[in-house]
Amino acid sequence: MQVMVDLCVVPLGVGVSVSKYVALCQKVLSAAGLKTSLHAYGTNIEGEYDQVFAAIKRCHEQIHAAGAPRITTTIKLGSCIDRTQTMEDKLRSVAEKM
Amino acid sequence: MQVMVDLCVVPLGVGVSVSKYVALCQKVLSAAGLKTSLHAYGTNIEGEYDQVFAAIKRCHEQIHAAGAPRITTTIKLGSCIDRTQTMEDKLRSVAEKM
Amino acid sequence: MQVMVDLCVVPLGVGVSVSKYVALCQKVLSAAGLKTSLHAYGTNIEGEYDQVFAAIKRCHEQIHAAGAPRITTTIKLGSCIDRTQTMEDKLRSVAEKM
Amino acid sequence: MQVMVDLCVVPLGVGVSVSKYVALCQKVLSAAGLKTSLHAYGTNIEGEYDQVFAAIKRCHEQIHAAGAPRITTTIKLGSCIDRTQTMEDKLRSVAEKM
Numbered sequence: 001m002q003v004m005v006d007l008c009v010v011p012l013g014v015g016v017s018v019s020k021y022v023a024l025c026q027k028v029l030s031a032a033g034l035k036t037s038l039h040a041y042g043t044n045i046e047g048e049y050d051q052v053f054a055a056i057k058r059c060h061e062q063i064h065a066a067g068a069p070r071i072t073t074t075i076k077l078g079s080c081i082d083r084t085q086t087m088e089d090k091l092r093s094v095a096e097k098m
Numbered sequence: 099m100q101v102m103v104d105l106c107v108v109p110l111g112v113g114v115s116v117s118k119y120v121a122l123c124q125k126v127l128s129a130a131g132l133k134t135s136l137h138a139y140g141t142n143i144e145g146e147y148d149q150v151f152a153a154i155k156r157c158h159e160q161i162h163a164a165g166a167p168r169i170t171t172t173i174k175l176g177s178c179i180d181r182t183q184t185m186e187d188k189l190r191s192v193a194e195k196m
Numbered sequence: 197m198q199v200m201v202d203l204c205v206v207p208l209g210v211g212v213s214v215s216k217y218v219a220l221c222q223k224v225l226s227a228a229g230l231k232t233s234l235h236a237y238g239t240n241i242e243g244e245y246d247q248v249f250a251a252i253k254r255c256h257e258q259i260h261a262a263g264a265p266r267i268t269t270t271i272k273l274g275s276c277i278d279r280t281q282t283m284e285d286k287l288r289s290v291a292e293k294m
Numbered sequence: 295m296q297v298m299v300d301l302c303v304v305p306l307g308v309g310v311s312v313s314k315y316v317a318l319c320q321k322v323l324s325a326a327g328l329k330t331s332l333h334a335y336g337t338n339i340e341g342e343y344d345q346v347f348a349a350i351k352r353c354h355e356q357i358h359a360a361g362a363p364r365i366t367t368t369i370k371l372g373s374c375i376d377r378t379q380t381m382e383d384k385l386r387s388v389a390e391k392m
Contacts, residue, residue, distance in 0.1 A: 001155065001158065001159065004334065004335060006302075006333075006334075006335035006336060008300075008370060010206060010208070010268055012206070012208070012211075012212050012214070013180075013211055013212040015208075015209055016208050016209040016265050016266045016374070016376065017387075018208070019384070019387035019388045019390075019391055020391050022388045022391075023388050023391035023392045024391075026388065026392060027392070037333065037334065038385065038388060039300075039331065039333040039338055039381075039385075040300075040331065040338045040381035040382075040384045041298060041299075041300035041336075041338055041370050041372070041384075042335075042336075042370070044334045049155050049158075050155075053151045053155075056175075057099065057147050057148075060099065060147075060175075060177050061099065064177070064179045069178060069179055069180040069212050070176070070177070070178040070179075070212045071175075071176065071177050071178070072174065072175070072176045072206055073174070073175040073176070074172070074173070074174055074175075074270050074370060075172070075173040075174075075175060076170065076171070076172055076173075076302060076335050076368060077158075077170070077171040077172075078168070078169065078170045078171070078335070079158050079162070079169050080167060080168040080169070080310070081167055081168075082111075082167040082168065082310065087333075087334035088334075090313070090334045090335075091332065091333075091334055093311075093313035094313045094316045094320065094332060096313075097313055097314050097316075097317035097318075098317045098320060098321070102236065102237060103237075104204075104235075104236075104237035104238060106202075106272060108304060108306070108366055110304070110306070110309075110310050110312070111309055111310040113306075113307055114276070114278065114306050114364045115289075116306070117289035117292075118293050120290045120293075121290050121293035121294045124290065124294060125294070135235065135236065136287065136290060137202075137233065137235040137283075137287075138200065138202075138233065138240045138283035138284075138286045138287055139200060139201075139202035139238075139240055139272050139274070139286075140202065140237075140238075140272070142235055142236045142237055167310050168310045170304055172272060172368050174204060174237050174238070174270060176237070178212070180212065185235075185236035186236075188215070188236045188237075189234065189235075189236055191213075191215035192215045192218045192222065192234060194215075195215055195216050195218075195219035195220075196219045196222060196223070197351065197354060197355065209376075245351050245354075246351075249347045249351075252371075253295065253343050253344075253347075256295060256343075256371075256373050257295065260373070260375045265374060265375055266372070266373070266374040266375075266376065267371075267372065267373050267374070268370065268371070269370070269371040269372070270368070270369070270370055270371075271368070271369040271370075271371060272366065272367070272368055272369075273350075273354075273365075273366070273367040273368075273369060274364070274365065274366045274367070275354050275358070275364070275365050276363060276364040276365070277358045277363055277364075278307075278363040278364065
């Protein structure tokens with residue numbers, strides 16, 4: 001199952017700056033061969049369900065290993081069976097209506 | 099990795115009533131042996147990461163099979179390595195401060 | 197506009213325990229006369245849009261005043277014009293399908 | 295209170311294509327003078343709390359007026375009192391760690 005995901009990872013107990021942990025996450029997602037696009041409040045990810053959620057698990061494991069005792073993450077998960085829609089398709093589709 | 103999840107599944111292209119699909123999801127989560135608690139805007143789930151996300155995948159597969167061409171889901175995912183905290187612990191912890 | 201909201205407030209820079217801040221939020225929501233229902237990963241809220249979001253603003257203000265330098269909050273917001281649906285209606289609707 | 299918001303609006307009961315409604319939302323946010331940045335699973339918004347949430351209310355009102363009987367929206371809301379951080383600051387901060 002091909003999915004589009006938006007991921008926002010928030011480590012707790014490590015002070016206010018979370019960018020170090022977001023960068024760690026980006027490396028994990030890249031190493032997993034996933035297509036990603038970072039924005040100011042999360043990361044868009046495109047890929048197979050199993051591959052995406054195996055990578056998100058590694059993000060949590062590595063952020064814990066880097067010193068964060070707790071993590072709270074927000075995920076949006078989209079799947080569709082009527083057609084394949086990439087990140088670019090979604091953006092183009094909105095742009096055409098404006 | 100033990101996790102606490104909040105799941106809110108929204109099928110698109112099937113009209114306004116989503117309760118049928120939420121009920122389908124509840125059955126999938128129960129069949130997976132996961133501890134769940136339904137609220138008015140989602141479902142709390144407690145379990146092992148791999149087991150929880152395998153069940154969420156089955157929810158998407160079965161909702162698609164039941165006729166929904168697209169699904170957009172919101173997930174909150176919490177993990178911690180400093181202690182184990184159940185749903186009841188979290189609620190009790192807030193109640194004690196009130 | 198009547199809305200159903202799910203609110204999950206996460207203060208950053210105050211250690212791992214957030215229950216004190218969740219309790220503070222509950223008091224703000226109650227003082228605003230809003231109907232709420234706490235669950236293990238957030239709080240369901242029912243009310244008028246303006247009243248609900250004025251209360252959420254006060255939650256942020258009071259959590260900052262209580263010492264949290266940053267807050268990241270997740271909100272689900274539902275509105276409908278075809279009928280009024282309470283928290284109880286939503287739960288009953290799912291229960292009937294199970 | 296200055297806030298950073300991520301907004302994802304999902305109209306229900308209008309079929310599978312939501313891009314028309316997302317475009318409508320973009321116009322409402324622009325008309326409100328808010329700084330926005332669209333991504334594949336939502337829109338980043340920067341502005342004053344009251345102004346941002348007044349605009350989100352208008353988004354719901356106009357999407358209902360355009361024919362959607364129900365809407366379910368996901369919002370991430372960030373506020374901080376220790377410093378001001380723009381969308382660009384957040385992206386730069388992650389980029390520096392990679």
